[in-house]
Amino acid sequence: MNADRISTLSVRQRIQAIYDPEVFLQAGNQIVALLSQHFRDVQDGRGNVLNWNDPKANIAIAKDFLRMGTQHPASIRENEMNLDDLSDRVKDLVQTVLTRGQNLHHPRYLGHQVPASIPLAGLFDAIGSITNQVMAIYEMGPWATSVEQAFIETLGQEIGFEMDQFAGLVTHGGSLANLTALLTARNVALSDVWEEGLSEARKAPVLLVHADAHYSVSRAAGILGLGTRQILRVPLDERRRMDPDELDRMLTDCKATGRPVISVVAAACATPIGAFDILPDIAGICRKHDVWMHVDAAHGGAACLSEKYGHLVEGLHLADSVVLDGHKMMFAPALNAFVFYRNREHRFEAFRQDAPYLFDPSAPGLSEHDSGMKTIECTKRAAVLGLWATWSLFGRQLFSDLVDVTFDLGRTLFEKLNAAPEFESIHEPQCNIVVFRYLPNEIRDLSATKQGEFQLALRREVMQSGEFYLVPCKLDGEGALRVTLINPLTTPDHLDELLETLRRFGRRLLGSGFSFRDDTGTD
């Protein structure tokens, strides 16, 4: 017992040393300084966008660090941390993280729909992480919960929903947000499905979705037990927007054949080329057929904050559910996806149960403010602190500016592509997503498949060089180059450099005798 106590004391001393506020202060200042210097370098365009390393090599290094920690832990004498030793090791860890990561704040980062986030937003999110503010029930994160509710109310009104009529929630990303909204739509459409399940003698219900809908929509059908083959893809018009007449016809067919419709899924915008559906038309047809209208506005929803681009999401408030990612065009660090329900009566439809140890009958009114009643997550991070603080500092204008600057850049790139004969701009961009191909004379006469293959190979060369970060995509089955202009520090000059870099790498690739896998010959 006595021996036990002594060993317990020494374990406690070790822990105390690690939790010491002085240790935190030193490491915190050190990390802030390293990050500030990193931003300075990266934002000025020094170094690579991405220092490419093979996954296996990276994983081995990450494991070496873990092994080192166990074999030679940072030294603690009595109950005091050796601060010099700690400082050296923190520096080593931070520099490894920074040099092996992706540099989204580099102006030549033009990649996926993940932004060069507002650095101050990251700092405020960090307060949540460091003090571990969470939700599920209000008590556990009263301020985190309140900030989230305040932001939902503010943003919902910007979309055009009526105060006190709508409701919302925050979840970890657009995929989960689409899943949650479609779960609600499923439960509303099929009244006892939550309890009874979908098995036994049900006519298979369907989802009618934008033909270019994000893969999370199809996944939702798989997860929810509907089945991915029960998805009906609504054909697109010439600008890859959902064709309202086709939707009308398909909904009429569903009624005629007695297939229950869970939801129509429109896009604002769809991922491939950033096409925005004409929402008022879709809404009119959904109302005519009395079906749930969901809009995946993960990327484009924030356009509602812009005077210049707000027209793209006109009618968003007519949807029954809307998804909008704060971590895309609101430039917050990942992840904070908003789900809005036009009719607040639906806010508890996704999950129809309670957890007795969470929801306290001694204060039943409070469960309105328990986020866990509305989200798939039980414990949830304080995901909106950064957005809330940034808006509280700089107001609505900043978010409007960010949309304008980056959407404008999309237009600028389009104009540059049209002026450059070796490039083919595939569409007129509606926002900051631009898809195109580099087609020098040498490959102009090859098959579309070979041309596409060349784009993907070219993209990989450029990506691995670290000079630019852009992404591959397939449009109607053929490869293309795709950029999202989602770093507001990118300028038109960087876009000129992009085209020049693609030319340079393209010529090099052709000169080295690029060999095509496709052997179908020329068109």
Next chain:
Amino acid sequence: MNADRISTLSVRQRIQAIYDPEVFLQAGNQIVALLSQHFRDVQDGRGNVLNWNDPKANIAIAKDFLRMGTQHPASIRENEMNLDDLSDRVKDLVQTVLTRGQNLHHPRYLGHQVPASIPLAGLFDAIGSITNQVMAIYEMGPWATSVEQAFIETLGQEIGFEMDQFAGLVTHGGSLANLTALLTARNVALSDVWEEGLSEARKAPVLLVHADAHYSVSRAAGILGLGTRQILRVPLDERRRMDPDELDRMLTDCKATGRPVISVVAAACATPIGAFDILPDIAGICRKHDVWMHVDAAHGGAACLSEKYGHLVEGLHLADSVVLDGHKMMFAPALNAFVFYRNREHRFEAFRQDAPYLFDPSAPGLSEHDSGMKTIECTKRAAVLGLWATWSLFGRQLFSDLVDVTFDLGRTLFEKLNAAPEFESIHEPQCNIVVFRYLPNEIRDLSATKQGEFQLALRREVMQSGEFYLVPCKLDGEGALRVTLINPLTTPDHLDELLETLRRFGRRLLGSGFSFRDDTGTD
């Protein structure tokens, strides 16, 4: 056009000022200093655990800040931020967050299963937030992905899985982790369910779950289209562990009646009183019946790192899938829940599709390292940076220590409760979750319902006072007090104070003429 350009330039200048590394440096240092001082106060036990405020009041204040941001944004002159103005406003925001939040690092925080997280882990997680490292595909977060994979390999081997035989993933919390594992189990059990859905002519499949399973398990049945009524609850033994004989009998019944079994769901430990199932026995029965064995070890899985408590999770590696939350007993900030599959062949079973713009045929081997193939999330935060860095600094020993210190405290509280005549300890704790009742003479003869009602009222009084944070629960329908000893800075002395505080508030509540809602009289 010229006017356009000028306005574009000035918008760019505003944005540049907000992204300025100097601005970040100042705000970062300021926030680190405020947090360090906050830790000093809170860890020393100064002030309240929770400064209780009504949700409506908090939301109104959070909205006031947002309005202020729009009406009076922090001032930017030319392209320079006014740093003094910014500093005042940052301070105001940070202090509001800190004074209105929950103080998990206060030694009198004994609440839900969310820890007083390791402050340094929060700092490293912040690097991910601030530089916005994400995953889905390897390229977007090469280091974040590698760290995650390295940690999965290390932790999986600690559980006892065989290297190169198992696989894992990280997701945003235990609820999502349970959902993902059970989705995999569903897809494995019913081979075409992903594509075809559950409708039409299927015999309703069932889940056999620990009777005290977390509500996310029942929710998973609702989400996955199985239906919450298709859950069969396996009765418990006298220590609230799943009864293996009952499980055996029920599985035999399922076979006899031809009901497909998706999974058995065991607990290590179950939430109500922290009961650990006897896993080798459950595993034997699952193998005998050839059914999937899932273990929700969100809370207790980390016991595998402790020499003293490792026996509680003996046999965990026999499960087909395991959930273990890094943000519970590994003391990382929320959220990072691990899912392990014993057989790595199952790692892509949850989702059977691809996203053409994500997964690049020009390097197909790399998709093994694309997290989005395995998780519900598409874009995902760098959720394991903090855990990885902490382990890299202090090694396995720290995590073992944290389990030992807090599980020991559970035992200590149990002993104190047994020594205190006005308290009733309901169970012998296996870990750091302890459920009990305060039963002074005045209420000893009342009905169990009234006694339970009194516990919840007492709990609410203490919680709102800020003196301690503990939580309510219901056990077999009757209210009780519940603590999780999940702050390693809590000492046995604090537990004495807890009992004294409960006595003081209890007497006050009785003295003020507490009125019971239950009117069923005495037993």
